[in-house]
Amino acid sequence: MTRHMMCATPTAFPATKLMFTRILTSAVFAGAAAGLISALLLLVFVQPVLLHAELYETQELVHFGAEAVSAHPDIGGFDLQRDGQSILFQALIFVGYALVMIAFMSLAEMQGHVITARTGVIWGVAGFVAFHLAPGFSLAPEVPGAAHIDVGERQVWWWATAVAAGLALWLIAFGRSWVMWGAAIALLLAPHLIGAPQAESFAGPVPPELGALYAARALGVGLAGWALLGCFAGFFWHREGANPA
């Protein structure tokens, strides 16, 4: 018995380390690449709408004031510090998401499923549904200045919904009975039937046109970023497996 343990210990821990190195390396490359592209898409399509909304939040512009307001104000250009921080944080968030997604990819691979750049796109879309679309279905991406209640309550609901949706998608993809698929449907519906914490009254100063455009753009860029993240994650995971360090 003692001999078994002595044999197992040196082989097991390098395997564990190798596995973690493979997950970490794939996640850093995939997350940074998808995060940077996603950040550029955000700066082109989402940030101008946010900056426009901030003019109403700070009351530089007033909706339904005495005079009609131009829908095309000067919102400024690229801000090195502010937009630089956005690029950095978007890449960080995507590295975090990539770690989670690739960890689950490795679990699926252990069960015999093939992970490549092509199948990775489906993983990416599933990640988007779990972390962006499902929470956003009841807590829509909102412009600054929108009415809201305690951020802590909404964060708890956000996390619960994302975890429930992620688990549901795993059950839909890999479940083998109607019990599992039924549980998945319940997990997808429950957070929205229970309801997200919502404001008692509306007080947002931003025109609804901007709020709607912001939510649409945020979700659209989110889908693009996640699809790329899944594709890159599948690619790097597959490549790191073919050429272990």
Added chain:
Amino acid sequence: MTTKTFETVQTGTGILPVVFAIILGLGIVAITGHVQASTLHDAAHDVRHANGFPCH
């Protein structure tokens, strides 16, 4: 006793790195996207809104 240790090591080979990666990943998302410390909040403000995190 010794056999139990052997089995634990063998089982842990596949799962431990997966669990650790998930915790690390969710930790990064929580710190960058959800922690309300003002410096972090201000720096990550725009992407928090864009990624649909509750921000204010």
